[in-house]
Amino acid sequence: MHNGQNLIFKNLLLLLLIVIPLFSLGISNHGLWSADEPRVAEIGREMAITGNWAVPMLNEKPFLEQPPLYYASLALAFKAFGVSDTVARIPSAVFALAGVLAVFFVANLLFGPRIALFSGFILATTGEYFRVAHWVIVDGALACFVLWAMYFFLRGYLANDDRKKLLHYSMFYLFCTFAFYVKGFIGIILPGLAVFVFLAFEKNLRELIRMRFWLGFLIFIAATLPWFIALWQQGGAEHLKVFFLHNHLQRFLPAGMAGKISGASSGHHNPFYYYLKEFPVGFLPWSILLVPSLYFAFSKTGLSHEPSGKGRLFAKCWFFTGIIFLSLASTKRTLYLMPIFAPVSMLTAYFIDYTIACAERPKFLKVTTAIFTRFLDVLLLVIGVGLVPVYLYCRTRYLPDASSGLFATIIVTSLVVTILSCFALKHGIRNITLKYWSLTTVNICFIFAFMLVALFPILDRHKTFVPFCRGIARTVPADTALYAYKPDETLRGAVPFYTGRFLVETEDGGKNLCAAGSPCYVIIRDRRGVLENELFSGDSRLQVVSKQVMGTDRALVLFSNRPAPKKTAVDDAIGKIEKKTGTKGRDGKDAGGL
Secondary structure, eight states, rough: OOOHHHHHHHHHHHHHHHHHHHHHHHHHSOOOOOOOHHHHHHHHHHHHOOOOOOOOOOOOOESSSSSSSHHHHHHHHHHOOOSHHHHHHHHHOOOOOOOOHHHHHHHHHTTOHHHHHHHHHHHSHHHHHHHHSSSTTTHHHHHHHHHHHHHHHHHHOOOOHHHHHHHHHHHHHHHHHHHHHOOOOOHHHHHHHHHHHHHTTTOOTTTTHOOOHHHHHHHHHHHHHHHHHHHHHHHHHHHIIIIIIIIIHHHHSHHHHHHHTSSOOOOOBOOOTHHHHHHHHHHHTGGGGGGHHHHHSSTTTGGOTTTSSSSSHHHHHHHHHHHHHHHHHOOGGGGGGGGGGGHHHHHHHHHHHHHHSSSSOHHHHHHHHHHHHHHHHHHHHHOOOOOOHHHHHHHHHTTTTHHHHHHHHHHHHHHHHHHHHHHHHHHHHOOOHHHHHHHHHHHHHHHHHIIIIIIHHHHHHHHHHHHHHHHHHHHSOOOOOOEEEEEOOHHHHHHHHHHHOEEEEOOOOHHHHTTTTTTEEEEEEEEHHHHHHHHTTTTTOOOOEEEEETTTEEEEEEESSSOOOOOOHHHHHHHHHHHHHHTOOOGGGGGTTO
16 A cells, blocks of 8 residues: 555656646747737736625627636736736646546546656647646646646545545535636536436446535535626626526527527537547647557556546546537537547557556557557658758748757758657567657657747747837827727737727727828728728728738737827837747736736
């Protein structure tokens, strides 16, 4: 028993030593990127400023797509450390780390400490989970609370003592309620469905009685009723209607039915089969092993690796109920899969552990293992070999001012990835061993670290709002209104966050907007020049003051009915620095921080 506890502790410590640096890198070397980050960060900033913890606000208007828990975590971070895009990413990194810890403890209960280590690492380095860990978005917090809810359900289900069952099931209900406070009823439905289907397959529906649903209902009501009352007090029935009807029912119904409900529109409508193609993309690079992992999950092989005898069944019920339910909803995005990456991570880890422990495997499993692991090896090798030529090609076209330090970083990364891939390939050809998987995981970590350190600042040049917002701060007088023509949520978030100035939203064209003759400033986030053409139609006196191209078809534009100020030598120097360094030296406080 003592040795078992030591092994759990050592594996947990090793997982933390790997994951904490991966989730810490890259949170401070780029600005807020559209479309979600500016909106979410600004809601957190406004919550910190106003002290209104009940109703999230965006540009001083209620924003009720989600409950306030994640925004409250942002607000607390801003109050503690000041307002900046770096601080805005801290809660996401913390929630992501907590989710990795949860899947470690779940996998340890079901499969043991070594598979727990593999499970945590796979989840942390799954493409979409890794991205959200560095992204200002609510879905990481949702996944975190769902994972911990599932952990406490398992503790209660496997407990023999009634008091322990009561305690752990109470914690299950509490964490489901936390998940609700992040993203609404989906935080209750996903774990609830998985638990019900698991108990049905276990032929143990009587456990539902022992779970005391009445207790879960009381915990939920006691925790959420104050918030519902606050919504009613601040916005009456309209706030409740927007939250329950438009942002829950409307988002689940098919697009045609949802469109008949008046109110806020719900985008991201996609067909039923959407996740069949998006799940493998979001689960990269581990989705390469999905076929042998799922085959192994449904086989009778490897039962000796499953101490509880329930691990694979629990993971399969969790995954398949989740993906079927999410596929039924009309609104779909890859990041909505966050709560169900964990069970597939455990099944993949279970498969990997079996390949390490058992040299003799059934023929079909042996062949599929060889095919898909070789594919993973070759993919990593291609990345290593191709880094330098791809960089040289891109430098001539897109990065003429790239530093020599970047080129040196790419050369080192290319050499390391190539060498590790070759050694892993050699061990893989001989046999699938612990050394093979160790080399492969180190290689994946190195590639992710390279992306965070080297690629994010390059992408930031094309995605950041910082130079444009600094231009607004230098150009628009503090006592002059700043109009936004038909602003989207991204613009309504980015400009207030970086300038500290709220926007006057308008749909009036330039002629009506600036008819009074007083100084007038208007900003747009344009796509293919559509809004700019609208503004200039009909004898508008607006002139372009500054323009920043973002990506291939979007632009940020500042207009004024006053001539553009002449650039001074200082302005030119600042412009060159911003162009060269991207967003380095950002400071949220000089952009309207607390």
